[in-house]
Amino acid sequence: MKIKFCGIRRPEDVAYMNEFRPDYVGFVFAGTKRRVTPEKAAALARLLDAGIRKVGVFVDEPPENIARAVKLAGLNVVQLHGSETAQGIERLRTLLPEAEIWKAVRVENSGSIPHALGLGADLLLLDSFSVTEQGGTGKTADLNLIRKANLSSPFFLAGGLNSGNIGPIVREFSPYGVDISSGIETGGxxxxxxxxxxxRILRKESGKAVG
Incomplete structure (x- = not known):
């Protein structure tokens, strides 16, 4: 199972990532509380262990702006959190043929996941729905809707994951990966x-040792 920690914005955060070595780290280029500029992400990325893949989180950003940030910060993955279309994703593939494209799904109703499956992204990231925020709310995703979707393709699970609930959730859903932000924060x-x-919990679930 893959592990992604999102909302990296300080050199101290990078030091923690280098110590514990998740598979992915996320830089947020939208919103306010965890937002970084492409230039800041590039500076932090230079401090990051080369074996950790870098994800950029974008919300309804023009493809050309996304491409600029990806190239500046050396990102491996584009994670789209807005109302992006299949045409927009295809445009990104033209601009960034080497990058993976993930589509975050704010699981609101039974049609949310089927709609996202038709957009042509490489992978879905299932997140909680909020009227006011696009992600990183700390609110648990609607697990009943995810159960009913009965996904056969690999997906990341996000939304309110923390040390108190992540063990049982990953055992039930067996996601390809998990994405955690507020669950590894104190005071923001x-x-x-x-x-x-x-x-420790996730390595135990996947039969690996921490270190």
């Missing part, structure tokens, strides 16, 4: 102790 900043707790 990344917390080393919480990162260590999450890593």
């Amino acid at each position: 900043v990344k917390d080393r102790r919480k990162i260590e707790q999450i890593m």
